[in-house]
Amino acid sequence: MATPIEQRGYAHPDALVSTDWVEQHLDDPGVRLIESNEDTLLYASGHVPGAVHVDWTSDLNDQLRRDYITRAGFEALMSKIGATKDTTIVFYGDKNNWWACYAFWVFQLFGHTKAKVMDGGRVKWLKEGRATSRDVPSHSKTQYSSAERNDPPIRAFREDVLTHLKKQGQLVDVRSPEEYAGTRMHMPDYPNEGALRGGHIPGAKSVPWAKAINPDDGTFKSADELKKLYCEDNKLSPAGDTIAYCRIGERSSHTWFALKYLLGFTNVRNYDGSWTEWGNLVNVPIEK
Amino acid sequence: MPEKLQQLIDMFQMFDPADRTSMLLSYADQFKEVPPSIATRPFPTSHQVPQCESDAYVWARKQPDGTLQLYFAVENPSGVSAKALAAILDRTLSGLPAPDIATVDCGIVEQIFRQNISMGKGMGLMAMVNAVQALAKAASNPAR
Numbered sequence: 048m049a050t051p052i053e054q055r056g057y058a059h060p061d062a063l064v065s066t067d068w069v070e071q072h073l074d075d076p077g078v079r080l081i082e083s084n085e086d087t088l089l090y091a092s093g094h095v096p097g098a099v100h101v102d103w104t105s106d107l108n109d110q111l112r113r114d115y116i117t118r119a120g121f122e123a124l125m126s127k128i129g130a131t132k133d134t135t136i137v138f139y140g141d142k143n144n145w146w147a148c149y150a151f152w153v154f155q156l157f158g159h160t161k162a163k164v165m166d167g168g169r170v171k172w173l174k175e176g177r178a179t180s181r182d183v184p185s186h187s188k189t190q191y192s193s194a195e196r197n198d199p200p201i202r203a204f205r206e207d208v209l210t211h212l213k214k215q216g217q218l219v220d221v222r223s224p225e226e227y228a229g230t231r232m233h234m235p236d237y238p239n240e241g242a243l244r245g246g247h248i249p250g251a252k253s254v255p256w257a258k259a260i261n262p263d264d265g266t267f268k269s270a271d272e273l274k275k276l277y278c279e280d281n282k283l284s285p286a287g288d289t290i291a292y293c294r295i296g297e298r299s300s301h302t303w304f305a306l307k308y309l310l311g312f313t314n315v316r317n318y319d320g321s322w323t324e325w326g327n328l329v330n331v332p333i334e335k
Numbered sequence: 336m337p338e339k340l341q342q343l344i345d346m347f348q349m350f351d352p353a354d355r356t357s358m359l360l361s362y363a364d365q366f367k368e369v370p371p372s373i374a375t376r377p378f379p380t381s382h383q384v385p386q387c388e389s390d391a392y393v394w395a396r397k398q399p400d401g402t403l404q405l406y407f408a409v410e411n412p413s414g415v416s417a418k419a420l421a422a423i424l425d426r427t428l429s430g431l432p433a434p435d436i437a438t439v440d441c442g443i444v445e446q447i448f449r450q451n452i453s454m455g456k457g458m459g460l461m462a463m464v465n466a467v468q469a470l471a472k473a474a475s476n477p478a479r
Contacts (some may be wrong), residue, residue: 087451091356092363092415105450141413173412181360 052166056270058311062304063166063267064137066175072137073097079134079186082169083150084141093179095139095172099128099186103146103297107153115196121157122193129186132159139165139172143257143265149300152317155201158194164304167265174264201303203290203316205324205331208248212332217289218251219281221302222322226294227253229335242326246335248292252281256298259305273310285312292318292325337435340427344446352450359419359451366418367425369394369406378408384466387459389414391421395433395470403436403474405429405467416448416456420463423447428467436471439464 050068053060072078073096080098082090090100101107106124107115116124130136136159140147147164154162165172173179198204203211211218225231229245247253258276261268268276277283289312291299296319306312318325325331336344347355373394374382384391390410395403405428407421428436441461445452448460 086413086416086456088356088359088363088415088419089413091360170413 055267057267057309058270059308062163062308064163065166066172066177069095069137069139069165069172070177077133077135079128079130079136080165081128081136081138081147081150082140083138083146084169085146086141089141089169091181093181096178096180096182097184098139099184101128101150103149107150115153115156118157118193118195121154121196122191125159125191125193126188129189130159130191131189132191133161135161135163137163137165139168141169143170143260143301144168145256145298145301148304149297152201152300152303156196156198158197166267170265201307201316203292203318205318205320205328207316208290208292208318208320208325209331211288211290212249214288215250217283217287218248219277219283219289219291219299219302219306220247220251220253221256221291221293221299222247222253223255224253226322227251229333242322244326244333246326246333248325249332249334251292251334252283254281254302256293256301259302259309267305267309270309273305277306277310283312285310287312287314289315290318291315292321294322295319296321336438336440337428337431340423340439340443343423343427344443347447347449355449356451359448360415362422362426363415363419365426366407366409366422369408373406374408378410384459384462386462387417388456389417389459391417391459391463393463393466393470395436395467395474397433397474398430401432402430403428403433403471405436405470407463416451416460417463420444420447420460424464424467433471433474437468437475439468439471441465441468 052063052065080095081101082094082098083101083103109116138147138151144164147168151162151164220227227247259268259273291302293299296317299317303315303317306315378392382392382394384393392408394406398404405425409417441464444460
């Protein structure tokens, strides 16, 4: 019998797991839960029992250059959390899994495809009254041998975006409508992180990331609802090359996940330079 | 800077990141919500902290001895940082004369939270301090 997630018609339903599934696998040694949040205090305040914390700034980003960790850094991270190539990593977090999807995306740069997202994230787990713990689990270190980071399939750099523009490829701007229109230079209630110009990349469709979510419980909308949002209302084709962007590539990781795994877009990349890069570049096209 | 708050900031400066996280959680656990004698739900929006995604509220009541007592509510169950800051402000500022509280600057947020401050949270937490400062300034005005 199909699970409730399978009944939603996703292209790759195995990329999502329910809170029930996670609860049933809390003691499964082949599963490692990773909590990734924007608020760094949340994990310490109580997490899914057995979950480890992966912080997007200190664990996933290079601490000097604006880039992600290297192969050696990823191997060290996986060793630290006790993961092997066969470990199924399940990501969850605050903000409707916004940071969980970001971590998931970074893990895919290194080809750890045994990865899933817990539908609904932290909020759903708590709303359902499930157990939490403040105990930080200790896992035996592993020897994890990673492939080199492989950016091109799922990550776009500015030159890729410029080439994509010339080919009139599909672009999705997942920021707020005000950021898209250039009337606001940052997210509502967030600081301005220094883009000199407002607006959007020419031709980008405006589809704020949270539209993919059911606001009540943070779960992803059904495939039919997502198809209507992305393919019908915004005329995006699953067969077309697609680049998603936001401010630094975190919100667009969430949209990248929805397009690639839930709707089956065949070639979708995340432009993590996003508006903090594009809005500062000299002589690149911008629309308002 | 009020002495108790300065002492607390000095203590936080000595902590490593893990200790700072533990201490912030400890304060969050000590958070006490505004009593019904001061305010009940739905809390008036006039006391809501703008820009705070944790849906925080602040009140200040002048005591017979002329000092101020601060009260807070944090409606977002995930508002751990807001609860920690509220508990810190209550612990270090309540019971002081309003003009003393009015000297507190929102820069204390960075000094206390350091690596535990996230992009969105920083704005909201600084807005909490600004709200406390505004109430203290208003209470410092003898015309009121």
